[in-house]
Amino acid sequence: MNNSTPILSVRDLKVHFPLDEGTVKAVDGVTFDVYAGQVFGIVGESGCGKSVTMKAVLRIVEPPGKIVAGEIILRRSVAGANGSQMDDLINLTALDASGRVMRSIRGAEIALIPQEPMASFSPVHTIGDQIIEAIMLHQAVNQREARKIALQMLKDVGIPIPDQRLDEYSWQLSGGLRQRAIIAMALSCNPRVLIADEPTTAVDVTTQAQVLRLLRRLQQDRNAAIIFITHDLGVIAQMADYVMVMYLGLVMEQGPVDEIFHAPKHPYTQALLRSIPTITMTPRENLPTITGSIPHPFNKPRGCPFHPRCEKSIAGKCDQAVPPLRRIGANQMVSCFLYE
Amino acid sequence: MQMIFQDPYVSLNPRMTLFDIVGEPLLVNGMTNRKERVERVAELLRLVGLRPEYMQRYPHAFSGGQRQRIGIARALSVNPRLVVADEPVSALDVSVQAQILNLMLDLQKRLNLTYLFVAHNLSVVRHICDRVAVMYVGKLVEMADTLELYAAPKHPYTAALMSAVPVADPRIKTGSVELKGEVPSPANPPSGCYFHPRCEFAIDACRIDAPAFREISPNHFVACHRADELKLPGIA
Numbered sequence: 001m002n003n004s005t006p007i008l009s010v011r012d013l014k015v016h017f018p019l020d021e022g023t024v025k026a027v028d029g030v031t032f033d034v035y036a037g038q039v040f041g042i043v044g045e046s047g048c049g050k051s052v053t054m055k056a057v058l059r060i061v062e063p064p065g066k067i068v069a070g071e072i073i074l075r076r077s078v079a080g081a082n083g084s085q086m087d088d089l090i091n092l093t094a095l096d097a098s099g100r101v102m103r104s105i106r107g108a109e110i111a112l113i114p115q116e117p118m119a120s121f122s123p124v125h126t127i128g129d130q131i132i133e134a135i136m137l138h139q140a141v142n143q144r145e146a147r148k149i150a151l152q153m154l155k156d157v158g159i160p161i162p163d164q165r166l167d168e169y170s171w172q173l174s175g176g177l178r179q180r181a182i183i184a185m186a187l188s189c190n191p192r193v194l195i196a197d198e199p200t201t202a203v204d205v206t207t208q209a210q211v212l213r214l215l216r217r218l219q220q221d222r223n224a225a226i227i228f229i230t231h232d233l234g235v236i237a238q239m240a241d242y243v244m245v246m247y248l249g250l251v252m253e254q255g256p257v258d259e260i261f262h263a264p265k266h267p268y269t270q271a272l273l274r275s276i277p278t279i280t281m282t283p284r285e286n287l288p289t290i291t292g293s294i295p296h297p298f299n300k301p302r303g304c305p306f307h308p309r310c311e312k313s314i315a316g317k318c319d320q321a322v323p324p325l326r327r328i329g330a331n332q333m334v335s336c337f338l339y340e
Numbered sequence: 341m342q343m344i345f346q347d348p349y350v351s352l353n354p355r356m357t358l359f360d361i362v363g364e365p366l367l368v369n370g371m372t373n374r375k376e377r378v379e380r381v382a383e384l385l386r387l388v389g390l391r392p393e394y395m396q397r398y399p400h401a402f403s404g405g406q407r408q409r410i411g412i413a414r415a416l417s418v419n420p421r422l423v424v425a426d427e428p429v430s431a432l433d434v435s436v437q438a439q440i441l442n443l444m445l446d447l448q449k450r451l452n453l454t455y456l457f458v459a460h461n462l463s464v465v466r467h468i469c470d471r472v473a474v475m476y477v478g479k480l481v482e483m484a485d486t487l488e489l490y491a492a493p494k495h496p497y498t499a500a501l502m503s504a505v506p507v508a509d510p511r512i513k514t515g516s517v518e519l520k521g522e523v524p525s526p527a528n529p530p531s532g533c534y535f536h537p538r539c540e541f542a543i544d545a546c547r548i549d550a551p552a553f554r555e556i557s558p559n560h561f562v563a564c565h566r567a568d569e570l571k572l573p574g575i576a
Contacts, residue, residue, distance in 0.1 A: 045434060045435060046404075174523075204460065205462075205504045206500060207523075208506075209519070210518070234505065234508040236508075237508045237509055237510045238510070238513070261510050272435060277438075277467035278463055278509075279463050279490065279575050283468075287438040293405050
């Protein structure tokens with residue numbers, strides 16, 4: 001398999017949460033492709049559906065949330081009849097979320113680095129036991145071999161004295177080490193897609209720099225794809241190759257990182273970038289703001305979800321229909337009527 | 341002196357109306373006439389950009405940014421001269437952060453307030469603050485006027501911090517200085533300069549003596565033995 005065919009393709013994914021008060025359309029038609037060796041960034045503010053999209057990919061959306069439409073295609077290579085490599089396409093939405101196939105994919109081919117390293121490890125089992133359990137679940141190895149792999153993983157992520165750390169509990173580790181241990185666990189089965197959901201929000205700036213550097217290095221060594229979810233535009237600019245901007249369950253814009261930051265097309269992306277203080281601007285001047293606040297999921301506006309806060313919204317158009325995601329430029333796509 | 345808290349979702353009592361929340365400091369400070377309090381609360385809500393008609397509502401009816409405005413109104417109710425703001429925007433969404441930063445700057449000018457602004461986001465600090473103090477394991481390591489500190493940091497920790505901050509521009513690659521190791525526990529700090537085990541410029545003196553916090557140039561203070569000789573990169 002080469003890097004020009006997507007390893008993961010999501011098509012028109014919709015995840016809805018039917019609640020007593022009404023249906024929350026957390027993800028309402030999201031389409032994107034992730035390629036091997038790519039860091040695919042997803043940015044958006046709270047309630048934009050970035051985390052739910054990833055939970056759908058892993059098939060761990062909490063009830064009552066349900067995937068109501070769309071496809072999630074994972075491409076993997078299998079040995080063909082005459083020893084050649086063939087591409088096998090699996091639609092993850094068609095699988096039983098707790099069935100054998102999905103369980104063999106989750107944690108092995110698609111792994112997750114969760115947001116909160118403290119809450120992700122069990123406090124009553126050692127780090128080593130938890131990593132070894134994951135390895136033995138997905139690979140045909142015995143306890144001793146699994147321990148060897150786990151030890152090597154801790155070494156790879158730069159944990160000092162790994163053989164001692166392996167037998168410690170998560171609460172004995174500092175925040176930075178714990179986050180490294182989580183990364184070691186996620187990588188222990190050689191995933192081809194690694195989902196990192198705000199992996200550095202719980203650690204301080206200098207540790208964040210270490211973790212980002214580590215992820216970059218591991219990704220290049222293994223040619224894995226990383227889907228990097230964050231609300232921090234600085235982290236995205238430094239980490240991602242390709243960026244998708246989401247707002248209220250929809251994709252506003254996606255494109256290569258340089259285009260998103262230097263030639264943003266969607267008014268939401270433009271406004272978002274203007275509103276962050278940068279280290280080159282004149283201090284103490286008023287920042288351009290986006291008026292209003294993010295609507296509550298129960299009263300999402302009709303039409304383009306951003307139109308009530310958009311300076312360029314076209315009356316009678318933006319408030320009537322959702323603009324389709326259209327291609328502008330080689331790799332950039334935007335969902336906005338301004339570019340029809 | 342008053343305080344603005346970090347998380348507007350936990351710093352407002354969900355069982356109190358805006359009038360009770362913003363009016364309580366007034367009541368405590370002797371404004372016992374309810375009518376006077378209503379007037380003052382209305383004035384404060386207008387000041388922070390909320391409609392006075394919302395006075396009888398509860399915090400749950402408001403978004404994160406609006407809640408932070410309520411917290412600011414409460415802090416300003418007793419005309420403080422000094423406001424301590426502990427990470428006032430770090431719990432807010434990006435598009436709302438700018439609104440609150442603008443409000444804080446505007447209020448500072450109008451009411452001639454002094455802020456002690458605690459934050460870890462260096463871009464926000466640069467935007468808001470006149471003067472910055474950098475702390476490491478319970479001690480000040482450097483203090484200077486904002487632009488001078490950012491352009492020419494004198495302490496290796498300050499320089500590492502600046503390098504570690506991800507800049508929101510893919511054409512500027514940050515992270516040239518890598519800080520190894522972990523922040524030591526304040527219960528068991530290293531000898532001498534607390535930063536020496538992680539400092540690439542450390543010399544023997546750093547392991548033994550804790551450097552004094554001294555004025556290296558007018559109004560620029562630093563605690564480093566080698567501050568005079570080191571040329572450290574800043575961010576312009």
